[in-house]
Amino acid sequence: MTNNQSYEETLAHVSTFSKPSELRITDIRFTDIMGGPFHSSLIKVFTNQGLVGFGEVRDGADKLYAQMLKGRLLGENPCNIDKLFRRIKQFGGHARQGGGVSGLEIALWDLAGKAYGIPIYQMLGGKFRDKIRMYCDTEVVGKDTGTAMGLALKKRMEEGFSFLKMDLGIGQIINEPGTLSAPLGFLEEMRDVSKNRYNPNNDSLTDEERRDIRNKHYDIHNIPHPFTAIHVTEKGLDMLEQYVADVRAVIGYEVPLAVDHFGHIGLEDCIKLGRRVDKFNLAWMEDMLPWQYTEQYAKLARAVATPICTGEDIYLKENFRPLLQAGGVSVIHPDVLTTGGILETKKIGDMAQEYGVAMAIHMAESPIACLAAAHVAAATENFMALEYHSCEVPWWDDIIISSKLPKKLVQNGFIQMTDAPGLGIDDLNDEVLAQHLHPFIPGLWEPTDNWNHYHSNDRLWS
Ligand SMILES: [Mg+2]
DSSP, rough: TTTOOOHHHHHSSSSSSOOGGGGEEEEEEEEEOOSSSSEEEEEEEEEETTTEEEEEOTTTTTTHHHHHHHHHTTOOOTTOOOHHHHHGGGGGOSGGGGGHHHHHHHHHHHHHHHHHHOOOHTTOOOSOOOEEEEEEEEEOOOOOOHHHHHHHHHHHHHTTOOOOEEEEEEGTTTTTSSSSSSSSHHHHHHHHHHHOOOOOOTTTSOOOHHHHHOOOHHHTTSSOGGSSSOOEEEHHHHHHHHHHHHHHHOOSSSSOOOOOOOOSSSHHHHHHHHHGGGOOOOOOEEEOOOOOOHHHHHHHHHHHSHHHHHEETTSSSSGGGHHHHOOOOOEEOOOOOHHHHHHHHHHHHHHHHHHHHHEEEEEOOOOHHHHHHHHHHOOOEEEEEEOOTEEEEEETGGGEEEEESSSSSETTTEEEEEEEEETTEEEEEHHHHHTTOOSSSSSSSOOOOGTTTTOOOOOOOO
């Protein structure tokens, strides 16, 4: 050290967070935002050394799933990620219910990375790739035709995206007479419920009206596929087939195109539709059936030539295994914020690889979740592409503050991995968050002391 260097200048080159063994969790707080692209509950895990770890509850989930775990994590060393995950994993569940455990798990990885000064992918075994291929879910604004969708996808390709996804399903033909058969009156009821869909920004409704709309929507859209008695007619199949033909006519056959949101139709109709669109060389057909129907997935996979994909609602590695063993999927599509987090997703990817199955990753959240997924994607060999829902959200990148990450995370269809510790996020931009708070859940990082002492005798065996 030269004499003219100040103490502060010296300190700038020294890690002040250099005691990982003594790191302890002191607080956990939340901020709920809307529109990035959906409802996200962002998490800060505070420590006794000034380090803050960032996490996020799964899109559209309730932060309650994370809050209830606070008392079990306070005072613990966040670097003991797997130990803490095993302590809280019984309190997670499928789909949004996995959001609390998973969202906190990624914050632990962020803290461990920051404490030791290394990126998360490095703690997972290192990189298979330096940049992460992103794919865009794409919607058409205005009249939905195959040609309009083709043009929207073409625009994505011009922006640099090398992998595409769109919706294809009964939602696109429900207003055309003669395309669907269903118990008379049922389709009208579905249309009515969708038209009046619950909108949290509509504050002219009373609480009772809001609850009523929400419950009606829930009831009709929670009839599982085999029980709706909706069947697609030859006219309906013709229209859906033509839609994909029109899309391919615009974008060509060289770019991978995945398809999602078929609607609640049973196995036989999935097969009929799948056979019609096999010729369009699709990358995968996603969530055609509820993922729990393992044998139906196996039948579907045997009946069509297009790769079958599911996984965004599956919690824990053990619940992916039956689908893989049955040969029901060619691509899995876990969400890091549902599976149990970063390490569980890496393990799921590695298990799928043993079955010759590729891993794409579902993601519809803020840059926090996106980066968590990107680190797993970098460190898992059979990774294919990571979902990106926020092309049209101009403030999405502004949520985070980082001295090491590119200002725009997704560039030319890829995320470039860096050497930044943890997730690579220095802080969150409260000014931006304040502009996008959830209308019913206002407040920025408010105290959660009332959750400090929740606990129960919750061992699952005696
Ligand atoms: Mg999906």
